[in-house]
Amino acid sequence: MMTRRPGTKGLIFNEPNVWDKSREGRCAISLPKSDVERAPLDPALTGDAPDLPQLSELDVVRHYTRLSQWNFGVDSGMYPLGSCTMKYNPKTNEVQAARQGFAGAHPLAGDECSQGALRLMYDLEQYLAEITGFDAVTLQPAAGAHGELTGMLIIHAYHAKQGRQRSKIIIPDTAHGTNPASATLCGYKSVNLKSGPKGILEPEAVAAVMDEETAGIMITNPNTLGLFEENIKEICEIVHAKGGLVYGDGANMNAIMGVVKPGTVGIDVLHLNLHKTFSTPHGGGGPGSGPVAVTRELIPFLPIPRLEKELDTFKFVTDCPDTIGRLHTFYGHFGVMVRAYAYILTMGAKGLLDASRLAVLNANYIKESLKNTLNLPYDRPCMHECVFNDARQQAHHITTMDMAKRLLDYGFHPPTVYFPLVVEGAFMVEPTETESKEDIDQFIDAVKAIAKEAETDPEKLTRAPVLPKVTRLDEVAAARKPCLRG
Amino acid sequence: MMTRRPGTKGLIFNEPNVWDKSREGRCAISLPKSDVERAPLDPALTGDAPDLPQLSELDVVRHYTRLSQWNFGVDSGMYPLGSCTMKYNPKTNEVQAARQGFAGAHPLAGDECSQGALRLMYDLEQYLAEITGFDAVTLQPAAGAHGELTGMLIIHAYHAKQGRQRSKIIIPDTAHGTNPASATLCGYKSVNLKSGPKGILEPEAVAAVMDEETAGIMITNPNTLGLFEENIKEICEIVHAKGGLVYGDGANMNAIMGVVKPGTVGIDVLHLNLHKTFSTPHGGGGPGSGPVAVTRELIPFLPIPRLEKELDTFKFVTDCPDTIGRLHTFYGHFGVMVRAYAYILTMGAKGLLDASRLAVLNANYIKESLKNTLNLPYDRPCMHECVFNDARQQAHHITTMDMAKRLLDYGFHPPTVYFPLVVEGAFMVEPTETESKEDIDQFIDAVKAIAKEAETDPEKLTRAPVLPKVTRLDEVAAARKPCLRG
Amino acid sequence: MRYLPHTQEDIQKMLAVAGSSSLDDLFKTIPDAVKVKGGLNLPEPMSEWELNDHMEKLASQNIACKAYTCLIGAGSYDHYIPAIIPYLVSRSEFATAYTPYQPEVSQGTLQGIYEFQTMITDLLGMDIATASHYDCGTALAECALIALRKNRKADKIAVSDLVHPGHRQIIETYLKPTGYEMVLIPHTRDGLTDIAALEAMDGIAGLAVQSPNFFGHIEDLAAFKKIADDKKILFITSFTEALAWGVLKKPGSFGADLVAGEGQSLGIPKSFGGPGLGLLAGTSKLMRDLPGRLVGRTKDANGQDGYVLTLSTREQHIRREKASSNICSNNGLNAMTAAMYLSTIGKIGIREIAQLNHDKAIYLKSALTGAGFEPAFDSPFFNEFVMKAPRDFSLKRADLISRHCLFAGLDLAPYYPELTDHYLFCATEKVSKEQMDQLAKEVA
């Protein structure tokens, strides 16, 4: 029973664009009667009302209910999207974030009237500092990339403070695209660094490029091959010796909570993705939250406002002469912080450690179970994810994309594909700890079955997916003649 | 665009029985640590823990998320189930019922500590009395059939009080099955009454069976053919003249809010279905609520506790010597009452009247649009629903059931089928007022297309449905060898 | 009106097709004499936000609007509800569906209820459970009717007077027009149903005992089974606290023929007493006598597993006046809720929660004893028990409510007039030692 593939066909619904359902005169809201006089604006200032759709309440509800049914979420099934840590998003976190005292709080109500929010943020900073082994944390960045920018700005400000700005930054070939892009925003030129044959960075290679024009290095650890950068300490020393700083992309922190504290191994700045490691929902594209942790030396550069505790009272502080400034209109994504805070309190130290251990167990189990089926470019113990590719399927003219699309028919969200770039045709599987052995076994069976189909019935793959509402979409046409609005 | 049929295929998921996912040692709940000592019960009293499934929280969430996707609700699409009034269930009503002050209220907290709940119930009784034109209402019955039982018990108690019990009750052939079943529970023998050629009751027919052994008549008005019982006044007079009482099944009240007050036309007792007319969700089989309204003479018989107002305070009263007694452990389905109350306050008098008018408009529009496609046994202006049958399709060996199943493939919930019994192969369409003209037009197009298929491609119907997760189920086998548990 | 989609243009077009000149004209078949003159007299319609304010004001007139300590059970229990439950059950595919008359598009409801039936049979040790009833009281009344119908020679049903008073009243109401009679079995000084008294009874078609009973005590169901067998009558048990079966011996293990129960404890909010969840289980032998919906497993035309409503020849829509009951809509969504709750707590959780309830109740009893209360009885109980209170307690109790939002016990005098100054207490997993200590301190 459990080994039956989850994917099957069902009845769902076509639904036109929301404006196609619009009819003049409908309105899905009932407004309170006004208790004050109408005060018309000067007609010179006013324009026509925007041409928004006009629907009844049921129309709106049905429209979005139907749309939702075309989507795949973690609650629908296994979502082993590498580098994305698609773990279960606890419902209780949603309840916490929706409390009137949080969701209804105005950001400018004043510290005194916001002590609950400030305490939560302060404590969350402490917890994240403890988990990462850093001295201080800012919660302001709105996502991972925003955290990277924050971190790079700190590094930039640090060098400026040292009296000499630098021009380059070392970016390993396994790095996520946001890393070089964030560095560019700070005016740094990216120096591409190849990983070694073991899939990790070699100290010598770092030493070869690190110089006094180089502001530092951006390291993701575990890296995007799912491998732990074993030489991290040495690398940090090399970079530090030349006056550089080490930026840590902590998007993969889910592998090492309670196992490694990046702040204690030489990393200077690290961002976290609360929407990965700390279970907040990804929302089909955010909002996330990308806190940044720093060592003591870098605290002066943190963005304002900073949070301080005095006796048992909390307050925002802005007079920080060396701060990089402000990165968000208010304090960042507070609603996301509430969820991550609730998660940490629910898990505790042991729970977080277990989460990392089981995330790594799940990934290694998949790696070992599938390495005879798919090519495994780096056959080494992995952390929370493992990266295969389509080398063996090429003989049958089957690509990673074909396998990914066929997985949809089997009822699984595909892994991340074609990333990291160092593995051609990468098929990057991150199961996360919240998947059970049974679901993982089903996934393994599915991949094996698909690999067999690749040999015996490749059309099943090249024609996939057949079950979802639409099949493969013409992305080339979409980009060539963009139609970005209805 | 809008005329494209809504039904299409999509990716959904197989899901085994919940116990098939169980593994020894899992638990989807975290319990607080006990702050008191363990106090073991006498082992003679204890047994093994029930063999409930053992799952993680994500397992539970995924299980029920997947199950939900196999279901069709009003939010999924048009649900023209005759006699069921599947109108939109406003989300705001759910918010109201979930308020801690309501959802958390203990029924035995005492009147003083429950004034909000009592006031709401009291006012709801008043509103329902106003809408139906009766003198008093009890909210205690838990569903329509429970309301019928309540009403019949009141009639029974009335006759008992008159000093002479009666033995029979007149039940029109159009009556819902719960009517005779409720009468039976009170010991009354059902006397079946044929409706006339116009689909409504004829006074002469009533007069012919009404006698002094007969406790009364149960009338549904509009009846289940969707026709208004035009002779209602006369019939009531006939029944009253013989000392009988008239029971009104108000399940179809959605047709006549603000148009007819049943309490003013001679009906003595009436039940309402809050889960039909008053927009509370049906929940895939309840919980509903079936308030009963009565004339002044019948107030003494209402169930206890009764609600009374004294100045601005509300209290439950139980010393009602003639009461039929209690029908629910506490006060009925309070949570459902909250939703209906919220609905009435949202609609107001004009809104309820408009709802009835538009429900009737929608039904007549469908009736006229489809009467050349399907046979319409009673071609008369209808109320909130209209009843076709498969007489024209029989030539092609196509039944109402076939058409119903094929409608699923088109993305519509089918109408009620094979009820009322007076129409062979009945196909009973109740669109409700919350369906838009566009959705109704799509439905009409679908029925027409299906009728054409019946002629040209009958297999499309006999093999239907093809889109849902399962196709026609073997109900005969299910009943012959019942498997009622896993 | 945001629920009504019709534009003026729609209305005109549709009237034209319908052959009516106006909306009023649609009602032309209704004689004028029957029509309402003037509009309905109802409050002005409220916007959603006016409604919110209004409802919150009403809700705040219930003490429950605040975090309160509930040491009352008596058929409605204050248990934790995991956050996943309201989320899942509010998914509109479940909430806005009708009774699954079209099984092909109702497999979610149907498999869910099938699993519910299965879990309830596990919980109670019975062969069959129905898809739900309104509440325990109405389910119990249906059980009484089954017993009476099965045993045509007898016209009485013996019911323990420690069955929930509300339930007994419901039975009475249901029996009144039938000519059947409910006879009460008195209770002993131990707060248990009097077996000897029952033995002496004649002409009864069945007997109904609640365990844990209204005083919270665990009845000796084996003894009642024996009497039922001796008398060749149906043995009916009932209960109001479903979590008791996490630790107690199941009613089925004692040979109950029918079990009626309240399932509100299984993830359903108290909601001022309803909607709760009527549970009804029976032996296979009684399958065709059971009232209400049953879901069964079957195959579809392609051989796939699926579920349908089954055995409907018992039911009103097929059998009409000959149906085994008039029930139609039941409490389906709450049955689904209970299934979700049982899947969530699982085998480990239910045992632990049940034990926790008992632990807390034992602690509360001893704390109250320490504060000058007298245990009224000495029988084993689950999470409810009766205490004789000191004279001044009723004032203190009112004070505890107004000052601490703490509801300390239910006054039993209205239900058992001889029990003046006696209170029925309940402790669940939600009450803390601190709260119980505070209570003891305040009332000492």
Added chain:
Amino acid sequence: MRYLPHTQEDIQKMLAVAGSSSLDDLFKTIPDAVKVKGGLNLPEPMSEWELNDHMEKLASQNIACKAYTCLIGAGSYDHYIPAIIPYLVSRSEFATAYTPYQPEVSQGTLQGIYEFQTMITDLLGMDIATASHYDCGTALAECALIALRKNRKADKIAVSDLVHPGHRQIIETYLKPTGYEMVLIPHTRDGLTDIAALEAMDGIAGLAVQSPNFFGHIEDLAAFKKIADDKKILFITSFTEALAWGVLKKPGSFGADLVAGEGQSLGIPKSFGGPGLGLLAGTSKLMRDLPGRLVGRTKDANGQDGYVLTLSTREQHIRREKASSNICSNNGLNAMTAAMYLSTIGKIGIREIAQLNHDKAIYLKSALTGAGFEPAFDSPFFNEFVMKAPRDFSLKRADLISRHCLFAGLDLAPYYPELTDHYLFCATEKVSKEQMDQLAKEVA
């Protein structure tokens, strides 16, 4: 741990396959020197109910835990949110999905965002809107960067000092490492951006004006457009109150090249300032310069309509260091929320709500004037305006908060030191005449 499904048996079986002897052994590639010694120092794990209590206690330390009257805007607005919005957006198919990298199973998100883009272009009168940004401030900073990149000869961007202070700080932060400079355009005595001062500025790549500006005033965008054209620079406008466009002339109608906006007003809770919704719209000409995700319409292999993320060659995952921005995750679910909100209020509702905001603000201004406040400026405004308060107001204001949970205006002195005793007030559709009258009475 309820989120972790692994039984001991599972772990053993899986370790065996993984070839590890223990869970610790899985981490053998990590040098010991790098490993944590001892566990993490975090609070003991809480059950769901301990968490509930704890969180409610925290939430209750925010004044917002009660129904409070919010007469502050300044970038975060107190608007009604219809109940359908949180229900729909919390459907897990939306909430628990990732960025739609696999379009075949993400059509819900994709069509929803495509509709969002369309509605935002309608709202603003622009050609293109992106799939969202973090907030208005970061979107505006990105606009400034676009202008600077497009106009290589200039290295300054002129920004009105009536752009939200937080946004100006963000621009500064973003520009600091780039060598570009932000120059402030001062404001006039009318509380409007000083056009003359701007005209005199040289070497600027673009100009950014907020309208309604931070004081709530409606700027003369046509005049700024003219200057931008004269100087051949990009014209950027921003706004914090999206509902203003229900009644005001759209920025696109004035020829804005780029518009950055805050969409929090569109159905998104204030949430202590975030997550809100950054809106970013541009002309077609700037299509390939826009940062962030864009959804486009296309066909699938069977010719069916569908949607995909498109033009990704602008983006970091393709272009890496040459990307137009580093943005990856954005505020997608809030964009979906805004789309739901806009579909709900519709063309009629947005006009009515916008007008209602203005009506209330006019009333509030006159009520405050009656109570001894002085209007600080005389320019037309939407729902915010500045008043000079009587001397004793700051004490009264604190008192209003503690006694009535009423937040009367934002003290402007921290933002504009010359404006001591000046307060920025905001009135939305949520504030009642009664509340405003009460305020006026209390402060008179």
